[in-house]
Amino acid sequence: MVSTSYDFPEFKDKAILITGASTGIGAELARAFAAQGAKVGLHYNSSKEQAEALADEIRAAGGTVVLIQADACDTKALVEAVENAADALGGLDGLINNAVALGVITSPFHERYSTKEQLAAMQATIPQGRLGIVEDCGGAFLFLASDEMSAYIIGQTIEVNGGQLMP
Structure with missing residues (x-):
């Protein structure tokens, strides 16, 4: 699992579903939340091998993870995926839509x-x-998901771009 200096104890034992979490940014988000002690619902569409490898990595580091397969273009399948994640994790405390x-x-x-x-x-x-x-992204997501750090931030876009799109 990724080694970070982040410390967000509020995520310990929280159940977080992350969409598109088998590769790339989504996979890094799964690692980041698991490193904070969150139980992770790892959604994937067709990248089953990568999802299983990531789940094994998180479990080997002591994390809790469940795999949730669903086509993100199918609304009914996504609703079912959220329900399945909630059932498997004992409820859901957060949903991270990996579209940023x-x-x-x-x-x-x-x-x-x-x-x-x-x-x-x-x-x-x-x-x-x-x-x-991808490691540049975890802190922004943890910050936005944190009730302690960003409770009064609503409907904002946080640009993780190295300054590429400064106003």
Whole structure:
């Protein structure tokens, strides 16, 4: 599991369902919440092998995780997935929809859809001088999910982009 200096004890034993959690950013979010002691519902669509490997990784580190398969384009299947996660985890305390306003985060998505030249051109527009990595995302999600840290923050977009899209 990822080693971070984050300490969010409020997530201990909380049940969190994370959509699209088998690879990339979603997988890192599952690691981040599990590292804080959360019980993780790991949703995936077709990446069963990756989901199982991540679940094994989280369990090996002492975490609790259940796998939830559903097609994210099928509303009925997603409702059933949430119900299944709640049943398996003894309720749900949070739902993380892995659909966010991120900058260029190196992940299987960009490996599949972006050329090296495109990534280099995007990197040139980032003040930090580097592409983001999935580990850059966990803190923002933990912050937004925290009642202690962000209880009065509603309906905001937190740009995790290294300054690429500054106003």
